[in-house]
Amino acid sequence: MNPEEFAAALRDKNVILDDKQLTQYQTYYDHLVSVNEHMNLTAITDRDDVYLKHFYDSLTLAWAYPKLQTDQLRMIDVGAGAGFPSLPLKIAFPQLKITIIDALNKRIKFLQELVTELGLEDVTVVHARAEEFGHKKAPNREQFDVATARALARLNVLGELTLPLVKVGGALLAMKGSAASEELNEAQGAITKLGGKIGQEVPVNLPNGDPRTIIIIDKVSATPNRYPRKPGDPARKPL
Template identity: 55%
Template structure:
């Protein structure tokens, strides 16, 4: 998918990019490749793959979940900024917070935000488990996103505590997502959320399977969650 095809594919989904936004995506690609030579941000560095597998794939959440209005969005373990930075470029109204455990990725994201002249973005260097227990962030966000960070049973414990009551947790997954959903049912319920919608589609060109789960938070998360760093991964809620 070249940049022109990317713009056209988004247009077909009702997302119109102006010249500035197109330029931001082009600069994002350039900076990603440049910084990737100094640190490991992504294994995908050729232009067609970055525009398809990183940029288009990230924005695909907005095909199903409304992003209009003054929404606060927290992206857990975003790495090089996916999905939240492509979403922020398309929807400048979003107020984005990214939490990541690697400081060098935070350094990249700060530089990226400066170069792309993004406003209302902040990047926090922290373990997701500790971040979720911080009163400054806990239950503060309209929407929490995560893209292929961990199995859903683990991810739920890292993400749901950050969503406000009646907020949403949007999980972006590849194949085998239904099996993960089945494994995570208990955790999602314990943490105070329930499945609201699920969507399956194929990524264009390569035709690979994608799944988006949208969970609605209906009550506060019990204070004990998330547990200490490493524990959710070792012993997911059963």
Template identity: 50%
Template structure:
């Protein structure tokens, strides 16, 4: 174990995560594959090893600070990109049935290779638009926990992700710095999709103090049949509170 790994081990202990030698090997294999494939396709702008361990691996595992994953059985990661946070979570919690959904076939090929190399048996990598897969019975209103990391604004993410959450389950959006405007504009879509914002947790990364936020939404009931709308519409026309057209003219 080198210095970067020792530092990683100590940091995740604060998240109540104890890493085994096998898990450390899996993280290192993941890092190697990420760098190799990144030379052929754009997976991440962060490739320096210490930065990947902090800004991708550790950052993904901060979800363990707000979710008791040992009490969950299923996770969906929407727009996963290079596999964050789903792959780090699958390493730590091998009992989880994990579904990774991404619209880019090249990224899914990379993730298939990662799941093969890491010998995962409960991870499904699905090439699909989020809006399309959410209409399939096996995914709709199904998952205990749904995540999305830096995919889109919250008003859009709610329509992408809440349809996957089972009633009583949680959607957690992983966001960066100030998001007060996003939160305000997202409240309308949360209500429309039978969700409720339960909490917003502010975090900082250990080395440089970069700010992160976890927006935690609970699903109150099944997804209304009208949602999600057809592919492309949520991004182009987010669910926002209608502007009042009531006239102030005195008759």
């Protein structure tokens, strides 16, 4: 998917990118592959693959959850790595207010440089672990309209890392592959304990036919104060 095909695919979804936005995606790609030469950010570096498997793939969240396209939502991206999915979403939908947390300082440095180079506003990048960022006394607990993560953890672990950050009435948008139903069945008890309710499984396909699933977990009640547990426990002892 070259940049022209990327723009055309978005037009098919009624998302029209202007020249500034198209340039921002090109700058993103250039900076990503440049830094990736000395830092392991992604195994995908071919331009057409980055546009398809990183940029377009990130934007599938907006097809599954259309409010991302129009509303001034506060979104937190947990363990964003090279900025996916939140920064491609921010370029396409500038009204979003983005917070990114990652536990690796060198990735945070990359993201801060990238946000500056792209000229993005209302993007906050924080070096933190999700378990501490959403702790019962943390100021960011239950402050976000939407939480998301891509390829971070299985859903029963991901729920504990993200749902404490989501306000009641908000949602967790979990990006998964085609085998999402198995994870969902495994995670049902954990989701309920954390104040969530399974909303929808939204199947989406990339333009090349690759299947994806967006799992929408609605936040219906406050997360009990005992969650999230201390750093490392959600992964070691999943709910």
